[in-house]
Amino acid sequence: MLVKNTTLSFFCLCSFALFAQDNQTNTPSNLSYLEQVKNSFVTDKMTTCVDSLWINELTSSDLYEEKNVSFEEVVIDTDLDVELPTALLKERLQVMNQKSPFNIEYNESLEKTIKSYLKYRRKSFGRLMALSDYYFPLFEEAFAKQNVPLEIKYLAVVESALNPKAVSKMGATGLWQFMYHTGKQYNLKIDSYIDERSDPLKSSQAAADYMAKMYKIFGDWDLVLASYNSGPGNVSKAIRRSGGKQSYWEIKKHLPKETQGYVPAFLATMYLYEFRKEHGIVPQEAVVQHFETDTVQVRQKMSFQDVADLLDVPQKQIELLNPSYKLKVIPYYANEPHFLRLPLDKIAVFTANEPKIYAYLDHKNNPEFNNQRTAIAKAEIKTSTNGSISYYKIKSGDNLGAIADKFDVSVVELKSWNKLNTNRIAAGATLKLYKEVPVEVVQPKEVKVKNASKIDKKRVEEVVAEVQVDKNKSTKDPVLYTIQVGDNLESIAKTKNVAIADLQEWNALKDSKITAGKSLIVSLAVPEEMVVVKTKTSIVSNNATVSEFKRHATSSKESTINYQVQKGDSLYSIAKKYPGISVSDIKQLNDGIEAKDLKPGMKLKISS
Incomplete structure (x- = not known):
């Protein structure tokens, strides 16, 4: 046992040295306050290491192995x-x-x-x-x-x-x-x-x-x-x-x-x-083991939604582990402890960042903060109806923050696109997602934020940035296709070389159901004045500004710049810096690059 403990301590110390990180991470000013708080969280690598090794020890024990083998050899x-x-x-x-x-x-x-x-x-x-x-x-x-x-x-x-x-x-x-x-x-x-x-x-x-x-x-x-x-x-x-x-x-x-x-x-x-083996009863895989969880005493009232947002834990999992809280709220009573049960790795994050978590809750529950947030929401980008729309079916455990991160958009935009007044979403429902985000200009003078912090003011300035709406629309007749028996949207989209989301938008389809014999719009002809004549691509110098991009675009039918990725950049934030450029454009120009592949200092091609 002494040998095991010595080995465990040595391994954890080595891991801690290798994977230690700064306590503070600089974040872009356009991130929400919640995102800034989460980005500043520190991780206790020693605790995480010990928890991980302890679970491995339990799951590797002879008794556990025997149980798993007996389940399999029915x-x-x-x-x-x-x-x-x-x-x-x-x-x-x-x-x-x-x-x-x-x-x-x-x-x-x-x-x-x-x-x-x-x-x-x-x-x-x-x-x-x-x-x-x-x-x-x-x-x-x-x-x-x-x-x-x-x-x-x-x-x-x-x-x-x-x-x-x-x-x-x-x-x-x-x-x-x-x-x-x-x-x-x-x-x-x-x-x-x-x-x-x-x-x-x-x-x-x-x-x-x-x-x-x-x-x-x-x-x-x-x-x-x-x-x-x-x-x-x-x-x-x-x-x-x-x-x-x-x-x-x-x-x-x-x-x-x-x-x-x-x-x-x-x-x-x-x-x-x-006698489950003798009757061929095979237990399903357990969602979570009790030894993989622990409790922490909560010193301030908080909702399951708060915990889910801060720690990136599905709310359904929080409900499963904490069934005694009737209103999905952990109350705070003076001189009476209340506990929150979470997976071990999330307990480590919670305990290492408690002051920041409680500071966020105070900030969130401050009426003045709520007024500022409402003002900012009103100033958020208004989407026009000529952008490409895709649809996402909400899964159990999803929340708006996780969905926004997945598709590289903001929570406020998700709520605006789907006319949501709260952060509550239901599993099985469908969310609209605009692939391209054409916007109308909102003048800064229309935004009034009383006693806003510097961060809030800067956020307001960014969400009202100048991005011009493309007024051009298709004027020619669409191309129709008669649906055959056995067809589905995926097969039609593949044959016609279009996106499923485009087919849904062009035909006002709420889901993927189609009927044989009916006509389907499979292409929208582009008016002649919108056709881009490709010429030899010219390259603008590294780190070109938006104004340089616009100026160079006027002298060439198609131009490309090299953009150097900054710390905190995402594909969406980069696309917002250049009028008429979408996330899909950046991906296509850069060999299908994904948000997770971005690294500070790398060069991206941006085309007009």
Whole structure:
């Protein structure tokens, strides 16, 4: 162990020396305040290194390897394709009984439940087993502290299908389906912001506490399960009505109807987990492992959206890891700690930059800042309708910041193009994206920013930069194509050498659906006055200014300059410096270069 620790420390120190970075990164003044804050974040390479190596150590352990191999090498018993033989089921139940504190014995009710699960729920168990990789270690830890059988972890599958936000018709909530008063009885906090019945850790501790107390009363774990479902009073009544018998199977007929099937459902779930290989049940890959996450105490109120924007974490993942916050907001109560659970690498970023994060939240929640932001938004570029439009279907976990970065545009432009009043977007919806961004001039005098900071003023000046709208439009008839059976937009676009987005725009298509027999515009003829006559390309000196670019363009039908990339440049910001130049033009002239390929000092060709 000493050797491992020494090797780990040496490797981390070497990595830290190699990958250390400056605490401060200079950013262009046209970046948003959020982007400037994020660009100034520091990364604790030592912490990241240790976290990464620790996860590798866990995932490389013999136990983990054995589990993964057992999932992959699934052997299906051919005798079970049609029906599970009763004799074989009895043998397996006997094996389970020998290593369990529960009274597991064969009966027709249990056999019917197991076979029903095998017939109708085989696929769902694959998904449940992926979720259990995250939740079961939490349950086992809570149960071990109270000397509760670890097998009771399977009860959460029966209760909530491992959904921490599950709510029954009667109002029972969370993984362990606590009613309101029962949750309060076991010290689970429930208010407008928080419902700890949905907290995996605290609700599991409460469930373990309940099970331990019920075992002191009944002295039998089968009866403890029955009491968890119907209450200890109904179990006591059933014992009396049966003449004082103490076995669940003997008092079963005196219990409420729902409880009569409760223990068989629990045992059937346990059986499918224990014999998943034999029945060909392959667990899906876990989204996240519990040991890959950690918590940090939050010292100021913040929303899940704030966390997603600052740390570049999908909001859905934040919701998955923090299900007890009802309004997707982490509140702040004086003298009462609240915690945020995140992946380990994001915890490292959060803790290394807490002062900056809280400063951003203060700035964002300042009314004066909001007024400035509104003024800037009003001054943002207004797009005309003659630009090429493409469409992006929003995926689960997307946010406007991530989409803006992906397509090299700004969040304000995305909101302007799609008439969005907030940053909220819904998975499955479609966003418009303008490939080329022709704009109308907005005079600076129309922008009024009261008490704006220097950065804000500079931002306003940049968004009202002079860029002239091209008024030329096509005047000739479009080229039509009759859609054939089997055609799709992709095949037509490829055949006609046009973009799918252009086909959608020209034909006012909201999606990719087309109908055979209908006509489709596949080309818009260019008016003669817009045709560019290609002549020998002339080269302007390095780092030519926009005015030089314009002046040289007037003396040649087509001219090219070499632009030297500056620190903080993006393809979009470069294109905005030169009228009539789009991101796609720059990519085409520079062998399909992408934003990630840009490096300060490199030369780019810019053509008029």
